[in-house]
Amino acid sequence: MYNVMLDTNILVDFILIYSKEDKKQTIPKSLISSKNLLLKFESAKFFNIMSEWIKWELRKVIMQIRLEQKFVLSGYSHREFGDARKEINLTQEEIELVNKAVFDIWKHSTRITKDISKNEYEKIEHYTKKGFSFMDCLHILQAKMNKCDYFVTRDKKIREIKDLSDAFDIKIIGIKEFLDKLKKEY
Numbered sequence: 001m002y003n004v005m006l007d008t009n010i011l012v013d014f015i016l017i018y019s020k021e022d023k024k025q026t027i028p029k030s031l032i033s034s035k036n037l038l039l040k041f042e043s044a045k046f047f048n049i050m051s052e053w054i055k056w057e058l059r060k061v062i063m064q065i066r067l068e069q070k071f072v073l074s075g076y077s078h079r080e081f082g083d084a085r086k087e088i089n090l091t092q093e094e095i096e097l098v099n100k101a102v103f104d105i106w107k108h109s110t111r112i113t114k115d116i117s118k119n120e121y122e123k124i125e126h127y128t129k130k131g132f133s134f135m136d137c138l139h140i141l142q143a144k145m146n147k148c149d150y151f152v153t154r155d156k157k158i159r160e161i162k163d164l165s166d167a168f169d170i171k172i173i174g175i176k177e178f179l180d181k182l183k184k185e186y
Helices: 008-022 029-042 052-073 078-087 092-107 118-129 134-145 156-160 162-168 175-185
Strands: 003-006 047-050 150-152 171-173
Touching (some): 008 029, 008 052, 029 175, 052 092, 134 150, 156 171
C-alpha cells in the first residue's frame, strides 16, 4: 500500500466535491479525477500523510473560497473584493463548518509533522527564489521526510519541473498517474 502526501489543491477538491454532493449538484468534469481519487481515499486504498502545515493551509484556502463566494453573492465583482472585505466576514457557523470539513479529512489521514532543520529551510528558500511557493516546497519536503512514495498534486508546474523532484528526492505525480498506479496494485 502506498504512502502519499496529497497536495492541498487536491484536498480542496475533496471538500468542493463533498459540498456539491450535499447540495445534490453534478460534479463538474474538472473534478472527476479528484472524485475518483476521493473514492480511493475513502476506501483506504492508500495512506495519506498529512502534516499540520497542510491542515493549516487547507483551512485558510477553504475559508478564503467561502468568503469570496459571499462577496459574489452580495453583488461584488472580483475587482471590488477589497471593498467587500471591509463589510463581509464569515460567521462563526461558517468557520465551524470549515473546521469540520478540514477535520474530516484530517482524521482519515496519517498525521505527522516533522521538524525542519536550518539546512532544509535554506533549501526551501533556494526554491522560493526560483518562483516556487514556500508552502509547496514545505509540503514536498514533509512528504520526503515522512518517507512517502509520492507527492500527488494537480499543480502542473510542480509536476513538470524535474529539478524540484530531484532536489527533494521524491516522485511528484498527478492524480491520473497515481490512479493508474493504484489500478495496477489492486
